[in-house]
Amino acid sequence: MTSAPLTPHNILQxxxxxxAAKTLLSAVELGLxxxxxxxxxxxxxxxxRLGLHxxxxxxxxxxxxxxxxxxxxxxxxxxxxxxxxxxxxxKPSYVGGLLEMSNARLxxxxxxxxxxxxxxxPQNEAKHGGDDLFDTLYADPDQLRxxxxxxxxISFGLARVIAAAFPWAGVRSFVDVGCAQGGATVAIASAHPxxxxxxxxxxxxxxxxxxxxxxxxxxxxxxxxxxxxxxGPLPAADVIVMGHVLHDWDLxxxxxLIGKAHAALPKGGMLLVYDAVIDDDRRENTFxxxxxxxxxxxxxxxxxxxxxxxxxxxxxxGFTEARVEKLTGTxxxxxxxx
Ligand SMILES: C[S@@+](CC[C@H](N)C(=O)[O-])C[C@H]1O[C@@H](n2cnc3c(N)ncnc32)[C@H](O)[C@@H]1O
Numbered sequence: 193m194t195s196a197p198l199t200p201h202n203i204l205q206x207x208x209x210x211x212a213a214k215t216l217l218s219a220v221e222l223g224l225x226x227x228x229x230x231x232x233x234x235x236x237x238x239x240x241r242l243g244l245h246x247x248x249x250x251x252x253x254x255x256x257x258x259x260x261x262x263x264x265x266x267x268x269x270x271x272x273x274x275x276x277x278x279x280x281x282x283k284p285s286y287v288g289g290l291l292e293m294s295n296a297r298l299x300x301x302x303x304x305x306x307x308x309x310x311x312x313x314p315q316n317e318a319k320h321g322g323d324d325l326f327d328t329l330y331a332d333p334d335q336l337r338x339x340x341x342x343x344x345x346i347s348f349g350l351a352r353v354i355a356a357a358f359p360w361a362g363v364r365s366f367v368d369v370g371c372a373q374g375g376a377t378v379a380i381a382s383a384h385p386x387x388x389x390x391x392x393x394x395x396x397x398x399x400x401x402x403x404x405x406x407x408x409x410x411x412x413x414x415x416x417x418x419x420x421x422x423x424g425p426l427p428a429a430d431v432i433v434m435g436h437v438l439h440d441w442d443l444x445x446x447x448x449l450i451g452k453a454h455a456a457l458p459k460g461g462m463l464l465v466y467d468a469v470i471d472d473d474r475r476e477n478t479f480x481x482x483x484x485x486x487x488x489x490x491x492x493x494x495x496x497x498x499x500x501x502x503x504x505x506x507x508x509x510g511f512t513e514a515r516v517e518k519l520t521g522t523x524x525x526x527x528x529x530x
Pocket of ligand 1: 326343344346347369370371372373375376392393394397419420421422434435436437440
């Protein structure tokens with residue numbers, strides 16, 4: 193039996209992956225899916241509504257059909273069930289804030305990946321001697337709001353899985369450390385009416401968090417506590433949640449944060465870390481490995497980590513039990529008990 197000839201197909205397709213990604217990001221930027229949420233439309237109608245030139249419009253829409261982001265029946269285009277639910281700005285399930293941030297910031301910054309690999313330096317706003325990611329973003333109220341909303345895009349769906357999978361029944365209170373807009377805080381508190389929650393984050397986050405919590409009718413049970421987690425203790429609660437926080441920092445700071453969580457918990461209390469946790473053999477979770485490269489682009493020393501690494505740091509800090517539980521194809525939670 194002769195083996196099939198080698199083809200460069202997979203290599204070339206991967207090398208042009210940015211074509212597909214940017215097509216989707218531009219569709220989100222243009223508000224295409226929000227426009228189609230009202231009902232199917234023709235090319236001419238969409239050109240009029242979105243201000244598209246005739247030349248690329250049909251190819252753009254049909255490329256999105258081929259990418260399974262739109263459906264076409266006759267001459268009319270419609271959202272798929274997924275794009276209608278997650279990419280219509282008018283729905284609370286909208287996750288496009290994350291893609292809007294990727295489009296406005298990361299898409300360009302990833303152009304500096306080779307330089308980041310050579311120098312180890314971030315390629316975002318901090319590239320030309322700026323401050324750290326959070327200082328830079330938070331100096332501009334518009335950027336702050338967009339960044340915090342983008343975090344909800346990535347954490348809200350994960351937190352719904354956490355709300356269902358974690359043993360919340362015996363817990364009275366939790367602190368969401370580095371809560372951003374409160375996407376995870378709200379998803380967990382909404383699912384469990386017996387819980388009281390604190391969102392802990394830097395002071396400029398407060399108005400964005402308060403507005404989001406208020407809009408979800410949770411102000412009686414969920415409050416904001418401003419602070420800097422590298423200065424002073426973390427607020428005390430039965431459970432401490434840290435989502436997409438540890439990967440922002442180097443190993444020494446990861447250890448400080450895990451140690452502060454240990455100090456703030458009662459005996460029997462639990463630390464729940466969630467991130468794009470890399471598989472221990474570091475070869476399967478592509479998204480997590482690319483997320484770690486994204487931390488190279490975005491932070492001065494951050495990196496993602498394996499479940500085994502995280503469990504090791506938790507044990508070093510004094511936690512007695514620690515385990516990894518998968519949340520989605522890309523994310524896991526690491527749960528440790530004091
Ligand atoms: C990547 S976001 C993660 C947001 C959210 N937990 C999630 O999973 O989507 C990191 C959060 O840590 C917060 N943060 C950064 N430095 C901080 C500090 N020194 N003290 C408190 N919060 C901080 C940021 O403001 C931001 O909201």
